[in-house]
Amino acid sequence: MKKLIKEMEEYAKYNDIPIMQLEGINFMCNFIKEHNIKSILEIGSAIGYSAIRMALLDKDIKIVTIERDDIRYQKAIENIHKAGLEKQITIYHDDALETIINGTFDMLFIDAAKAQYIKFFERYESNVKKNGFIITDNLKFHGFVEHKELVTSRNLRQLVTKIGKFVDYLKNREDYETKFLDYGDGIGISRKK
Numbered sequence: 573m574k575k576l577i578k579e580m581e582e583y584a585k586y587n588d589i590p591i592m593q594l595e596g597i598n599f600m601c602n603f604i605k606e607h608n609i610k611s612i613l614e615i616g617s618a619i620g621y622s623a624i625r626m627a628l629l630d631k632d633i634k635i636v637t638i639e640r641d642d643i644r645y646q647k648a649i650e651n652i653h654k655a656g657l658e659k660q661i662t663i664y665h666d667d668a669l670e671t672i673i674n675g676t677f678d679m680l681f682i683d684a685a686k687a688q689y690i691k692f693f694e695r696y697e698s699n700v701k702k703n704g705f706i707i708t709d710n711l712k713f714h715g716f717v718e719h720k721e722l723v724t725s726r727n728l729r730q731l732v733t734k735i736g737k738f739v740d741y742l743k744n745r746e747d748y749e750t751k752f753l754d755y756g757d758g759i760g761i762s763r764k765k
């Protein structure tokens with residue numbers, strides 16, 4: 573299994589696929605263990621790396637994950653099969669802005685298009701149990717969120733502004749208690765009160 577994980581990390585590196593940084597995924601895996609999380613809804617599977625890492629923590633963990641890109645979805649299917657985790661991971665090939673997911677989960681992990689974070693949050697928050705968690709990745713966006721003056725391209729600046737707005741949005745959601753952590757590219761942890 574270690575070999576498969578390494579292979580995925582290499583594949584992501586060579587093909588510019590933004591899988592979670594090691595520090596971030598390691599933090600999240602510990603968090604899942606500590607809080608005894610058994611059901612996870614993930615938005616943005618890419619090649620299945622984070623889903624596989626999380627599923628390997630415990631055979632009672634079940635993951636539903638959504639990916640819209642054809643090639644990444646195919647690659648994720650292949651990796652989940654190689655890992656023998658088909659029973660634990662269900663992957664949907666769809667645009668997560670349109671998918672309808674039934675049931676509730678201990679944790680929602682949002683790791684898809686950064687500009688749409690509020691939309692994902694609002695679409696899937698009803699799928700999170702009371703006292704469950706919503707985790708969002710890339711809130712620092714390579715440090716640009718705190719140093720917008722470093723961003724020269726207009727498109728990138730718009731994206732950085734949107735992530736900053738999402739951070740403010742989380743701070744203002746009083747029905748959640750949100751902590752911001754510095755691991756990896758910046759992680760938000762919101763507990764549903």
Ligand code: SAH
Nearest residue numbers: 591592616618621622639640667668684685
């Ligand atoms: N969680 C993965 C990395 C995800 S990268 C890991 O750490 O291993 C973000 C992924 O979200 C990309 O593969 C992208 O294609 C996907 N994505 C972006 N917008 C999406 C949408 N609206 N619906 C489904 N997937 C989306």
Ligand code: MG
Nearest residue numbers: 592683709710
């Ligand atoms: Mg990410």
